[in-house]
Amino acid sequence: MSPAAPPALECRSLHKAYTGSRIVLDGLDFALGAGEFVAIMGDSGVGKSTLLNLIAGLESADSGDVLIDSTPISRLTDDAATRLRRQKLGFVFQAFHVLPHLTLAQNVAVPLLLNGMPPARALEMLAAVGLHGRGDDLPRQLSGGELQRVAIARALVxxxxxxxxDEPTGNLDPQTAHEVLALLRAEAKASGAATMLVTHSEAAAAFADRVLILADGALHAAPLAPLASLKAARDA
Known part of the structure; x- marks a missing residue:
């Protein structure tokens, strides 16, 4: 019997406090397996963005470890952490963060070029997110929903x-948000990528396999009843 694959992400006893002794994370433990989709919810200011930054190695915890594919990112040099982010992580943000002077194909190809990989897969990913034949278009020619599709293609390429x-549908209308989240879920599942979605939206969280609430420095399972009807609508 082969050993179980290690988690794509593991947080071990993460502690983080800010000036004034405000504790944001208090010994947080968490693991996320390949292909799993988790949503993190919580009130504004509880530390959701801080948690994302710690996972990405953009901030340092006061103590504890973040492991990406079994590698403790918090113990790497800056250069090594940057290489790990380029190779192992994909990011989707509320503000899209596409480069306005680059074509769609060039935007999606950025992670490939940073990793020394051939850029041809960019066109495949644009087709996968419903933008076949749009590789030469510029971002100004796209709607908000289309721009978020570009961001998903870039994150997965x-x-x-x-x-x-991080709140990837915050700037989108409900119908477009539903389409974008369905796409993100489908493409992540197809590629086997583990996905962490930070959101205030229960409708968005319903796309996840499990929903956790960040409160009092720890992650707690969300009540299932309020999400049941939303999950049913997702699968309809």
Whole structure:
């Protein structure tokens, strides 16, 4: 019997406090397996963005470890952490963060070029997110929903182990948000990437396999009843 694959992401006893002794994370433990989609919810200011930043190695915990594919990112040099982010992580943000002077194909190809990989897969990913034949278009020619599709293609193009999505539908209308989240879920599942979605939206969280609430420095399972009807609508 082969050993179980290690988690794509593991947080071990993460502690983080800010000036004034405000504790944000208090010994947080968490693991996310390949292909799993989890949503993190919580009130504003509880530390959701801080948690994402710690996972990405953009901030340092006061103590504890973050492991990406079994590698403790918090113990790497800055250069090594940057290489790990380029290779193992994909990011989807509320503000899209596409480069306005680059074509769609060039935007999606950025992670490939940073990793020394051939850029041809960019066109495949654009087709996968419903933008076939649009590679030469510029971002100004797209709607908000289309721009978020470009962001998803860019996040997945280099086959990362972990996708971090920070309020990716916050600027979209409900129908477009539903379409974008369905696409993100389907493409992440197809690639086997683990996905962490940070959101205030219960409708968005319903796309996840499990929903956790960040409160009092720890993650807690969300009540299932309020999400049941939303999950049913997702699968309809």
């Amino acid at each position: 280099h086959r990362p182990r972990l996708i971090l999505a």
